[in-house]
Amino acid sequence: MEFLRPATWADALAARARHPDxxxxxxxxxxxxxxxxxxARPAALLDLTRLTELTEWAPEGGHLRxxxxxxxxxIITELGDRLPGLAMAARTVGSPQIRNRGTVGGNLxxxxxAGDAxxxxxxxxxxxxxxxxxxVRRIPVGDFxxxxKRNALAPDELIAAFLVPAATGPQQFAKIGTRNAMVIAVTTFAVALHPEQGRVGTGLGSAAPTPRRATAAERFLAADLAATGRWESRAELAPHTVAEFGRLVAEAAAPIDDVRGTAAYRRHALSVxxxxxxxxxxxxYRRSGSRSAARKSG
Known part of the structure; x- marks a missing residue:
């Protein structure tokens, strides 16, 4: 097995072009x-650990690069306030030693x-x-x-970064595994509220051949919140709205039976x-509105 250790990003890209395998x-x-x-027994390993460009982050054009x-x-310590959903997912990855080494770029x-990110x-x-x-190409993550275990990279491409907007509303992530820690997910789910856009985002993991969104659930919830005026009032959600959201999320999945869980269990777990x-x-979201109102009245 050949071991390639470029000193610069340009060298890494050249090496990738010469050794696409x-x-x-x-x-x-x-x-x-x-x-x-x-x-796996690859013909060569391309070591990217010396490349400081890959270890940096900064705002760029409305995103965080x-x-x-x-x-x-x-991600947890430096970006947890800007990317809370991703930070929650990062906390579920392996052990502290793994979190000190593992990267979202590697997950991509x-x-x-079943990748948590x-x-x-x-x-x-x-x-x-x-x-x-x-x-350079920038690929929407849904198309990636x-x-x-397959992605849209060409044989001569390397992942340099990912770009994501900082959170403008609450984000949550939850994971079910066969034990509490250091485990591959049975299934995962993430949700993000985008109040300024009147939009809801979702993400499912370990529930289909690829990570995917529950687009019908997103559209249903966004329309319900707009029609009932809840984006503005921040009133409590109706139970039937929460239940229907869960049903549509489960419907978006295409899971399999494997050693970690059955397809039926995964659908049920996703709904929960x-x-x-x-x-x-x-x-x-409701609490943040109460705090804003309190500050204005004060």
Missing amino acids: ATPICGGTDVMVELNFDR VGAGVTYDR GAASP HPPLLTDDTLVEAHSIRG YTGV LARRTLTWAWTE
Whole structure:
């Protein structure tokens, strides 16, 4: 196995062009598992750990541009207030040691349906920034996943960063696993409220061949909140609204039976997670309105 260790991003892209069959490695939390269990034997490894460009983040054009090498731990500590849903998901990833090494960029590259970072990224207009010696592409995250552990990258491309808007409303994430920690998800769900746009975002994980949104549930909830004036009044959600949202989320899934759970269980769990996370997010939205009103009256 050849080991490639470029010193610059330009060198990395050149190496990728020369060795399209090389497997990129940064945190290594997915790649090393595959190697250790002899599930993969790539012709070459392309080590990106020396590239400081991948470890930086900054605001850019209404988004946060987060380098592919920013770790889960840094997502939590440095971006938790701006990307709360993604930070919640990051907290469920592995152990502290894994969170100190693993990256969202690696999660995107692996494109596993069970990747914890995918559902929060789907709740907003996230873009995956792919570089090659030919130029730069920004791929909408919904178009990035093309199959089980397959993505839209060309053979000569590397993920440089992802771009996501900072939260403008409450975000929530929930995960069910076969134990409380250090476990692959049975299923996951994320929801984000976008009050200024009158829009709702969702993301499902470990519930279909690829991570996906529940678009019918998003449209239903956004229309219901607009029709009832709840975006403005922040009144409590009607029970039938919460129940229907959960039903539509479960309907959007296409799960399988496997060692972690049955398809029927996953659909049921998704409905429960959708109802819970929506309730949590709406409660936060109502409280934020109360605080705003209190500040104005003071």
